[in-house]
Amino acid sequence: MRTTITTLRFLTNAAAVCACVVVCTMGVPCTRGADDPAGTTKPKVPAAPEGVKPRTKPAAGPVPLNEAGTVLLDRAGKKVVIKGEVVLRNGGLEMFACRKKSKEHESIIGIDADAFVIHSALLALKAAPGGPAVYEPKFAPPHGQKLDIFVNWTDGEGKNRRERAESWVRETVNRFWVKPLEKLPEGVDLPENSPLKYDRKQHDLLWYGPMSDKQKTEYLAMSKDKAWREAIEFFHERGQLRGLKANWVFVGSILSVDEATGEKSYAAEEGQYICVSNFPSSMVDVAVQSSDQADNLAYEAWTERIPPKGTLVTLELIPVFEMPPEKTAN
Numbered sequence: 001m002r003t004t005i006t007t008l009r010f011l012t013n014a015a016a017v018c019a020c021v022v023v024c025t026m027g028v029p030c031t032r033g034a035d036d037p038a039g040t041t042k043p044k045v046p047a048a049p050e051g052v053k054p055r056t057k058p059a060a061g062p063v064p065l066n067e068a069g070t071v072l073l074d075r076a077g078k079k080v081v082i083k084g085e086v087v088l089r090n091g092g093l094e095m096f097a098c099r100k101k102s103k104e105h106e107s108i109i110g111i112d113a114d115a116f117v118i119h120s121a122l123l124a125l126k127a128a129p130g131g132p133a134v135y136e137p138k139f140a141p142p143h144g145q146k147l148d149i150f151v152n153w154t155d156g157e158g159k160n161r162r163e164r165a166e167s168w169v170r171e172t173v174n175r176f177w178v179k180p181l182e183k184l185p186e187g188v189d190l191p192e193n194s195p196l197k198y199d200r201k202q203h204d205l206l207w208y209g210p211m212s213d214k215q216k217t218e219y220l221a222m223s224k225d226k227a228w229r230e231a232i233e234f235f236h237e238r239g240q241l242r243g244l245k246a247n248w249v250f251v252g253s254i255l256s257v258d259e260a261t262g263e264k265s266y267a268a269e270e271g272q273y274i275c276v277s278n279f280p281s282s283m284v285d286v287a288v289q290s291s292d293q294a295d296n297l298a299y300e301a302w303t304e305r306i307p308p309k310g311t312l313v314t315l316e317l318i319p320v321f322e323m324p325p326e327k328t329a330n
Helices: 010-025 115-124 213-220 226-238
Strands: 003-007 071-074 079-086 095-099 107-111 145-154 160-164 169-171 176-180 197-199 204-208 248-250 254-258 264-266 272-275 284-286 299-301 312-319
Touching: 071 115, 079 115, 107 312, 115 264, 115 312, 176 226, 204 226, 213 226
Parallel strands: 095 107, 272 284
Antiparallel strands: 003 254, 071 079, 079 107, 079 312, 095 272, 145 160, 145 248, 145 312, 169 299, 176 204, 197 204, 248 284, 254 264
């Protein structure tokens, strides 16, 4: 079976569909039909019960866009609100948020909602989708409408918390770091239980995870050999804790078209909702190069900052629009 992948565009009208759903759920009859294709006939609004004042306009505040009420459009706040829960606190990450029952082993938050609903809500706020990372002829990072993403929850003391999503993500430190080293310097003997390892066959020096300032000082004192000292400095530097610094962007995923049946599907429905690894199917991604290979993931969960698994959270996706440059007086 052959499948053609094209850039997603078919969801551009989906925002209008969501708007229609919202109107219908308000109880306003639909007037457009076979007898009135232009929709010009004014709807007959049923009289309010005696003693009850008719509501002339919808209530202010976020409007649910799906039956579960997990995706809401907040036009006044200029944001999309998404309900989810913490599903992972420790380990390498491919996503910050995924579809429930899809990628929870490598995503902090699980969301019970279809991807196209979130996509449509962003379109309704005039967020412009861009495109995924490109690797040939040279790398170009994911691009699209810049988004601010916040996560809200109630902590163990009952206090309401609100933090930037990126504060829960850091560059990977819990991994092996390797530096080539032809041989151990004269006089250096590493005990079998030492956290610093030397592979005599591959001629590599290996270290796992963060290296403390004390460990760095102790290892540097063992030799003045240049290659040795450069390796120790590298391990110490790479083990420092660094948060995610890249911008979130509305990539928009891709549309898959089955050439045999013509059936179309929105690729992000597989689970790639808010990613920290570059996938062609990402709906939202980071605007930097980030590996999607399991043994070389660029980011991991910042465990100490994430509440317990099962904690209910609310995400805010806020499109960021560039301000026009100020005109200077002549």
